[in-house]
Amino acid sequence: xxxxxxxxxxxxxxxxxxCRDESPHSQATMTSPPSAAMQVEHAGHIAPAxxxxxxxxxxxxxxxxxxxYRHDVSVESSNVSAAYARTREVCFSLxxxxxxxxxLTAGDHPYAHLGMRxxxxxxxxxxxVASSANTITSSTTSAxxxxxxxxxxxxxxxxxxxQRTSLIDIQSRANKVSDLIEVAQELSRVQNExxxxxxxxxxIKVETSSDFLTVSxxxxxxxxxxxxxxxYSFQSVxxxxxxxxxxxxxxxxxxxxxLIPFSLFVFIWRIMGFKRPTFRSLKFWRIKEQ
Numbered sequence: 308x309x310x311x312x313x314x315x316x317x318x319x320x321x322x323x324x325x326c327r328d329e330s331p332h333s334q335a336t337m338t339s340p341p342s343a344a345m346q347v348e349h350a351g352h353i354a355p356a357x358x359x360x361x362x363x364x365x366x367x368x369x370x371x372x373x374x375x376y377r378h379d380v381s382v383e384s385s386n387v388s389a390a391y392a393r394t395r396e397v398c399f400s401l402x403x404x405x406x407x408x409x410x411l412t413a414g415d416h417p418y419a420h421l422g423m424r425x426x427x428x429x430x431x432x433x434x435x436v437a438s439s440a441n442t443i444t445s446s447t448t449s450a451x452x453x454x455x456x457x458x459x460x461x462x463x464x465x466x467x468x469x470q471r472t473s474l475i476d477i478q479s480r481a482n483k484v485s486d487l488i489e490v491a492q493e494l495s496r497v498q499n500e501x502x503x504x505x506x507x508x509x510x511i512k513v514e515t516s517s518d519f520l521t522v523s524x525x526x527x528x529x530x531x532x533x534x535x536x537x538x539y540s541f542q543s544v545x546x547x548x549x550x551x552x553x554x555x556x557x558x559x560x561x562x563x564x565x566l567i568p569f570s571l572f573v574f575i576w577r578i579m580g581f582k583r584p585t586f587r588s589l590k591f592w593r594i595k596e597q
Contacts, residue, residue, distance in 0.1 A: 373453040375514035378430055383527040384441040387411075390524050391419035394437045398423045401432070403517065419524040427518045437522045453511045460508050467501045 384390040391411055398404040398421070408422035425433065434446070474494045481487050 373457050373511065373515050375451040375453060375511075376427065376518045377449050377451070378434075378518060378520045379445070379447045379449075379523075380434055380437065380443060380521065381445040381523045381525070382437055382441045383444055384524050385527060387417040387419050387524045387526060388413070390437065390439075390441055391421065393439070394421055394433065394522055397433055397436045398425065401425060401429050404429060404433070407519070416526055417524075418526075421520075421522045423520045423522075424513075424517050425520060430518055430520055433520060433522070437524075441524075442527065451514075453515060457508070457511060460504050460511075464501065464504050464508075467497055467504070471497050471501065 382390065388411060391409075395406065395409060398406055404423055404425040406421070406423055408420070411417070411419045423433065434443075437443075471494065474490055474497065478487065478490045478494065481490055
């Protein structure tokens with residue numbers, strides 16, 4: 308009887324210890340944070356502030372690859388100025404988005420262009436706003452690889468820093484004024500090269516830690532895309548004609564002042580009695596008489 312009681316007690320202890328081991332594991336599993344892949348997958352459904360923070364993280368990760376990404380988007384819009392203003396305001400409202408260039412041309416065929424630098428995760432957000440109620444006609448992405456240039460910059464920086472250390476040591480031991488002047492000049496040159504390389508390296512870091520997006524807005528083409536070149540050609544006839552006429556007028560205005568000295572030269576030539584040279588009058592063309 309006592310033996311059975313001991314066996315039952317041991318089984319109860321083992322069962323309780325097993326429950327205690329499972330409980331923390333299950334809690335840790337339930338409270339574990341979502342993975343980076345899940346964050347990227349749901350990036351389009353999170354708030355703009357969180358989207359910007361995610362873009363900065365992705366930018367820092369891609370900076371190690373030294374790739375600078377550029378996105379070019381062309382949009383057709385019936386209201387170019389409104390689409391231009393809406394996209395520009397979105398860039399102003401996003402953290403980390405900087406407006407690099409902006410242009411808006413009014414007229415019968417308005418055209419607008421925006422150049423923006425922003426975190427990688429914000430690219431799709433801006434593209435969605437730009438294409439809202441509009442049509443994206445083209446979208447391209449390209450990348451510039453700076454790995455070799457960064458390697459060269461790093462190697463040259465190490466060499467220049469070592470050279471600067473040596474020059475400082477020589478400067479501390481120099482006794483002649485001429486030597487001090489020569490070392491100071493060389494030290495200044497090395498320092499300028501170091502600062503130039505640092506500036507280039509910082510620009511590369513900026514380009515690789517964020518993406519550059521250009522958005523071009525234009526009015527839609529009527530008559531179908533197949534005839535778009537023909538339509539654009541007919542629409543540009545007045546402008547091209549005016550441009551060509553302006554070029555002709557400019558040429559005439561440039562040539563007229565030269566007609567006066569040329570006319571005087573011909574008049575003096577005739578007064579002096581010079582004859583107009585001909586091929587037969589040239590000795591080169593004369594046939595030697597036999």
